[in-house]
Amino acid sequence: MAEENSTLESISFDVLIVGAGPAGLSSAIQLAQLAKDHQRPLSIAVIEKSADIGGHILSGALFDPHALNELIPDWQQTDCPVITKTKQDDFYWLTNDHASITIPALFRPKNADNKNSYVISLSELCRWLAKQAEQLGVEIYPGFSAEKVLFEHQRSDIVTEDNADLPIYMSSVKGIITKAMGIDKQGEPKSTYQPSMMINARYTIFAEGSRGHLGKSLIKKLKLDKHSQPQHYALGIKEVWQVPKHHKAGHVIHTLGWPLSESQTTGGAFMYHMDDEHIAVGLITDLNYRTPYLSPFDEFQRLKHHPVFATALKDGKRIEYGARAITKGGLASLPKQSFQGGVLIGCDAGTLNMNKLKGCHTAMKSGMLAARAIYSELMKDHSHTEPCYQALFESSWLYEELHQARNTCANIQKFGQLTGAFATLIEQNLFNGNAKWQLNHSKADHQCLLPISEATPIHYPKPDNQLSFDKTSSLYLASINHPDDQPCHLVLHDALIPIQQHLTKFDEPSQRYCPAGVYEVIEENNQVRFQINAGNCLQCKACDIKDPSQNISWTPPESGSGPNYRKM
Template identity: 50%
Template sequence: MEREAMEYDVVIVGAGPAGLSAAIRLKQQAESAGQEISVCVVEKGSEVGAHILSGAVFEPRALNELLPDWAERGAPLNTPVTHDDIYLFSDEQNARKLPGFAVPKTMHNSGNYIISAANLCRWLAEQAEALGVEIFPGFAASELVLEDNTVKGILIGDMGLDREGQPKDSYTPGMALLAKYTLFAEGCRGHLGKQLIKHFALDDGKSPQHYAIGFKEIWDVPAEQHHAGLVVHSAGWPLDDASGGGYLYHAEGQQVVVGLIIDLNYSNPYLNPFEEFQRYKQHPTLKQYLKGGKRVSYGARAIAKGGLNSLPKMSFNGGLLIGCDAGTLNFAKIKGNHTAMKSGMLAAEVVAQALLSGDTGGQDLTGFASAFTSSWLYDELYRSRNFGPAIHKFGTFWGGAFNTLDQNWFGGRLPLTLKDEQHDYAQLKPAASCRPIVYPKPDNQISFDRLSSVYLSNTNHEEEQPCHLKLKDASIPIQVNLAKYAEPAQRYCPAGVYEIVEEQDKGPRLQINAQNCIHCKTCDIKDPSQNITWVTPEGGGGPNYPNM
């Protein structure tokens, strides 16, 4: 089929911190050289920021480099961190506040800001557009354009297909966006990034990527319970069957954001991450800030937390993987925005240098590797390389003790490198060998059910379109996953997408409620049979986060 095509010097997939920082830096480099680089950014969300979800305590280091006058420009960094409280929750009632010397220094947040990452991206998009970057929200990059083993650009997904993939009256074929270089900044477990890693064998010799699922809610709270700038972190309860930790940040506008991060290497198939989060909020340390408040937003997203050991080769013929598409998040800090931004800036500098010297595109820009390893980004990830593996190997308490020693006494330079070579999806044990977990019913004051939560994410998809959650083998959910693992998809999905339905005289079947999908990618990661593939739905679908 003939498609309309547009050509640019650089196409960037994803209007998150990495993609927008790359776009801005490309234009800055061209302007400094007195030349022109055409840059296009495509974003599958209905608007910039619609799919952005992050805690977020923001470290401004990369922003200081990208736009040193960000304060004068009105960047939405309005709430500096004033205090850190870090707790070890021993059970559902008790907690021990940890002294500063007992906490890895990476967890301290002096000089950082409590922000909305979505609003930061909206502001970055304004700065990019002012420099001449073209940004197209509501357009999903669905396929790679590959020729002669070289990425030539991307295809925008077709609009107006019915469930069987046949054109409706509203059908519009997707456009081809061609480029000398394409930067992939889709975020964690990017649909195209996953294909690129496999096609170019970018992860050969690397530890497998590791993931967590992160939950977040925004609450309006009474004035007497709000302490702007207070950061609360915790480890321990309720995660008896998993590792991870929780947070509660006092943001601007009499709001707090509360969340829980659960590593996806857990072994009990009965564990329900959403229910663990609802249980977490009932702890008195958190409940004191939430009681009498109103929950106004909900979301969840997978987090790439393998760090340096799991970083793939980030360059290939015709493009680069950047930000969380590659896995640059620093989990020792629980921060990925500043690292994603720096990754995008480094990529832009390497691409700009090539283009401004007359490069016609399509090369493997191997110079990115040396730019990366000589940057503070590499140094930061190197110093935290043992953080996740230590928790996985030694558990929350002893792993935390190791990390405190490593970070506070050795600056992350202990002469050993711990690695976790096990895939997260392979860690599930058979249901028969695990204890079922009975979760309390929601009280609809502090804890809630999944469907009312999804409603707050403003999630919507065009119903008459092909299902974007693909099963390689339709028999596996029942014959393998249900029989052996009690089909964990019905629990690990934070949006109630997967249900086991009993049909009279037919037995159980898996029902996929794709309309509910909040694009977290957990199913693509945790399915024990690796039978589910998340592909992009029509552009504009999914959550519409206002200020997450």
């Protein structure tokens, strides 16, 4: 019983990959390599919603080359943009009096060592990976948004005691439907109108990154999380600076404590000295924070005034700004990744290693495993079956890493930053990550906000336009392209909730948790209204995650819309 889409044009591939991040591109390369080795041609396509490959990619990024070594063993003899090796690795606890306490290596988890890592731009690496994939015959199509999953419902042979006399149907993924282009705010086609298209595939790999909207719908429809704890997220806000005077290529700094500690919020900051006199600086705020007055953007701006950061950034020039959600729940929150017709990989599923504070290599490995699982099915001439991903996953170093780190997120959520970090230290350094216990962290991030009656307002200083800045000037550096005359891609399920419920209870937190000024509460003529500035959207997904009523859903805007990162 296929869905009725007979009026749409269609195209078919053996394998379709949704998302040209490190996970999706690694799966494409691995598939193409396997096909070449076995001299069995495969049609492989990657679609990407950004106008250019890497345009929506944002990460710290401190890179572990483990997966890259496996995927492309000779990468160091190429023009691969992984060149700046870590030379100095410092960790500090910051205090609110602008002091800092060095955390020696003895008091850090032993697997958090960064001496064999590289400071990179993940945007640049993805552009390079895309070239490698194309050289192997992979077709890559930027500027195409996947709007929804295409299912086929087939009669199952499964019989249960309760339904022995009833037909049971299994949902099998058979591809996606792209988002139509050239539609105005009223939903009417413009002169540039291009209709949706079906992309059929024998197998589909979903690699959309954190809180992917298709991944979210798959998890819900197929109940992939029925044996998992709630997923947890953080919001990463990042800037790239050009700093000629205080640049030390390969110098890596991580910090805990201030400014988030003042509001009893967990998270941390980083400063990575890249190549060519560039520094990446950012703040990661866990989205289970409690005070509704907290603004991750403003916390980041005041962070840069701490001497640990200010000393390096002074006299520099800020050249890029962006934000992105991070999936950080770990193994306990990982949904079932394989299903009939496809696999969910990378941050779309949640493969970040919290101990190492790295997710690029784990995302790449998950993509490579998915490729192997799907190729095995294709070799048997199967279509739309469930790939044997789980067995490959559980026998891989990826599973071993995630198993060792399985309690790290829960330690911090249950015990706070300091005690949680100490619990992780004991677990990793004394038990080698193989402690027999597993902690639960069952409260979803959107359920954690306190009402304003129980919270203290936070008064943030005005930006000085030297180290700290406002959202407007920051958004300019994200190079957002978002035609105004298109339907709002941020779906407000109940238009009354922000003003009638959230304003009085939480002072409408979206006007602070969004790092792009998308959401505003406007007072005019003694009337209060809720305004969505969709053109500001960085596609970070914080609203989809943190809204306390789950009243906002992020959906893809018109293809090609959004930021255009170059060095992130």
